[in-house]
Amino acid sequence: MKYIDSQKVKKRMGGRITRNTIAKGLFFFATLIGLFFLAALAYRILTQGIGNLDWEFLTGFTSYDPERAGILAGIVGSMWLMLVTGPVTVVLGVATAIYLEEYAKQGRLTRFIQINLQNLAGVPSIVFGLLGLTIFVYVLNIGEVVLAGGLTMALLVLPVIVVSSQEAIRSVPNSLRQASYAMGATKWQTIRRIVLPAAIPGILTGSILSLSRAIGETAPLLLVGASTAIFTLPSGIFDPYTAMPIQIYSWTQQPNPDFQAVASSGIIVILVFLLLMNSIAVIIRNKFSKRY
Amino acid sequence: MASSKDGNKNLSISERIKKNKETRKSLNIIEKIVPKLLLLCAIISVFVTVGILYTLLSETFTFFAEVSIVEFITETRWQPWQDSFGILSLVSGTLLITVIAMIVAIPIGVASAIFLSEYATDKVRRIIKPILEILAGIPTVVYGFFALTFITPVLSKIIPDLSFFNALSAGIVVGIMIVPMVASLTEDAMSSVPNHLRYGALALGATRLEVTFKVVLPAALSGIIASFALAISRAIGETMIVSIAAGATPKFTADPTQSIQTMTGYIVQVATGDAGYGTTIYYSIYAVGTTLFLFTLVMNLLAQYITRRFREEY
Numbered sequence: 001m002k003y004i005d006s007q008k009v010k011k012r013m014g015g016r017i018t019r020n021t022i023a024k025g026l027f028f029f030a031t032l033i034g035l036f037f038l039a040a041l042a043y044r045i046l047t048q049g050i051g052n053l054d055w056e057f058l059t060g061f062t063s064y065d066p067e068r069a070g071i072l073a074g075i076v077g078s079m080w081l082m083l084v085t086g087p088v089t090v091v092l093g094v095a096t097a098i099y100l101e102e103y104a105k106q107g108r109l110t111r112f113i114q115i116n117l118q119n120l121a122g123v124p125s126i127v128f129g130l131l132g133l134t135i136f137v138y139v140l141n142i143g144e145v146v147l148a149g150g151l152t153m154a155l156l157v158l159p160v161i162v163v164s165s166q167e168a169i170r171s172v173p174n175s176l177r178q179a180s181y182a183m184g185a186t187k188w189q190t191i192r193r194i195v196l197p198a199a200i201p202g203i204l205t206g207s208i209l210s211l212s213r214a215i216g217e218t219a220p221l222l223l224v225g226a227s228t229a230i231f232t233l234p235s236g237i238f239d240p241y242t243a244m245p246i247q248i249y250s251w252t253q254q255p256n257p258d259f260q261a262v263a264s265s266g267i268i269v270i271l272v273f274l275l276l277m278n279s280i281a282v283i284i285r286n287k288f289s290k291r292y
Numbered sequence: 293m294a295s296s297k298d299g300n301k302n303l304s305i306s307e308r309i310k311k312n313k314e315t316r317k318s319l320n321i322i323e324k325i326v327p328k329l330l331l332l333c334a335i336i337s338v339f340v341t342v343g344i345l346y347t348l349l350s351e352t353f354t355f356f357a358e359v360s361i362v363e364f365i366t367e368t369r370w371q372p373w374q375d376s377f378g379i380l381s382l383v384s385g386t387l388l389i390t391v392i393a394m395i396v397a398i399p400i401g402v403a404s405a406i407f408l409s410e411y412a413t414d415k416v417r418r419i420i421k422p423i424l425e426i427l428a429g430i431p432t433v434v435y436g437f438f439a440l441t442f443i444t445p446v447l448s449k450i451i452p453d454l455s456f457f458n459a460l461s462a463g464i465v466v467g468i469m470i471v472p473m474v475a476s477l478t479e480d481a482m483s484s485v486p487n488h489l490r491y492g493a494l495a496l497g498a499t500r501l502e503v504t505f506k507v508v509l510p511a512a513l514s515g516i517i518a519s520f521a522l523a524i525s526r527a528i529g530e531t532m533i534v535s536i537a538a539g540a541t542p543k544f545t546a547d548p549t550q551s552i553q554t555m556t557g558y559i560v561q562v563a564t565g566d567a568g569y570g571t572t573i574y575y576s577i578y579a580v581g582t583t584l585f586l587f588t589l590v591m592n593l594l595a596q597y598i599t600r601r602f603r604e605e606y
Contacts, residue, residue, distance in 0.1 A: 027404070030400050041442075129563070
């Protein structure tokens with residue numbers, strides 16, 4: 001009993017345990033700050049915007065009168081953009097992922113493409129806007145239309161889709177491929193009939209999530225010329241357009257404070273869209289993903 | 293081959309082999325073409341990079357034919373409509389926002405990561421993590437609106453001479469936007485530290501706090517620093533929050549209560565304004581874009597270098 005002085009141990013341990021408890025509280029509190037901001041944002045937007053959110057708002061065009069401003073052109077414009085962005089970026093992204101995962105040999109070219117994609121993902125979205133402005137709007141002379149905006153968005157989210165598709169393809173176990181080869185299937189037959197079907201839930205989830213990122217993007221669209229005030233809906237990919245975030249941005253720029261409520265209603269609409277897309281992605285992930 | 297349904301039944305063996313060879317031939321052609329098509333798609337991402345570099349550089353050179361590069365780098369006044377192009381005031385605006393954002397994002401992000409990875413039970417983690425991910429998915433234009441109409445009014449009650457557009461409010465909100473990114477990257481780095489290191493320290497009588505600061509954080513340091521570099525790159529490139537809430541007055545200042553302008557904010561201002569194609573102001577957005585691109589590229593490369601060079605393998 002002489003060797004361990006329990007009184008002394010208690011005295012020393014006590015301080016350390018108290019410090020641990022205090023630190024735990026602090027860490028928890030810091031975590032709550034993020035959640036607090038989310039709650040404040042949600043509360044603010046809902047209380048400000050819900051009153052203005054009615055059928056008229058959903059089916060009306062923007063206006064100089066905050067009472068009559070609506071977001072229809074934004075909703076339709078965003079859908080048109082996704083019609084261009086979706087197919088282009090999914091085809092390119094999945095093809096790139098298949099190449100990198102199934103065909104590419106570990107060489108200099110593969111490493112280069114991988115590093116390039118990694119860096120491309122870190123380029124600010126507004127720089128993609130500059131690219132789209134120069135290449136699509138001026139050099140190819142497409143003009144400030146849906147196609148130019150959609151292609152710019154497609155390039156922006158390409159790295160994200162490639163990475164998520166690569167992960168999906170990588171998670172298909174090799175035993176499936178080998179079984180397919182053993183049955184006499186060729187490489188492409190194996191990829192098309194075995195690997196892709198097995199990887200499709202992951203690919204879809206990744207694609208939907210990156211498209212939902214594209215829907216919320218504002219900066220590149222401002223550069224490639226989405227208009228803020230548009231009073232006819234685009235009827236093709238060569239028509240001028242606007243998008244939901246662009247409309248919201250233009251309402252925040254109005255000096256009349258009544259437009260704050262209009263912007264809030266717009267934000268509710270876009271958040272509902274994002275929530276829907278994310279729920280679909282989560283459902284697909286939970287329902288169809290298999291564990292091998 | 294009982295399952296052959298294409299009328300092969302009546303063929304002799306040699307005829308079947310012949311037929312099989314023919315289908316093989318067309319299959320072989322597909323096998324040869326497909327990888328090339330796929331490679332073509334993969335190369336497009338490289339073309340995108342080349343395209344970015346080419347557009348930025350060629351238009352920037354046009355700009356420097358009209359404005360001296362020395363003036364661009366050393367001048368502190370940015371008043372394009374009066375022909376003074378000193379990038380330093382835009383850079384100082386960007387750095388001011390970035391510093392404020394990091395002061396907010398690093399402590400909150402790292403503390404959240406420590407809580408989630410070292411203290412929280414599985415149940416708590418499963419509730420809090422998705423909520424933080426929602427924070428990461430909110431469009432930046434929404435954050436900008438929130439900064440302008442909520443954070444700024446709240447702050448101006450504390451700081452009476454805060455201007456309506458100011459760097460402080462925009463910076464804080466950029467920081468909040470980045471918290472989920474710092475938190476999840478830091479948590480990844482911390483959870484890749486093997487548990488036996490934790491158990492070893494706990495067995496020696498260390499508290500969780502001591503385990504965290506003396507064992508886990510040092511072991512995960514490279515991943516954590518890399519996440520800071522990526523976060524800084526994100527803050528530098530952030531556009532909508534600053535162009536909505538930080539103002540449009542380029543200033544060479546470190547005073548966060550003032551209205552300032554960032555590089556990204558200037559590009560948006562010109563793009564939504566009426567400066568025509570081919571004017572000096574039009575070319576100036578490319579020079580600013582190139583500077584912005586270089587800043588973010590350096591931070592991204594730094595992050596990659598840190599993860600590669602200092603990674604601890606267990």
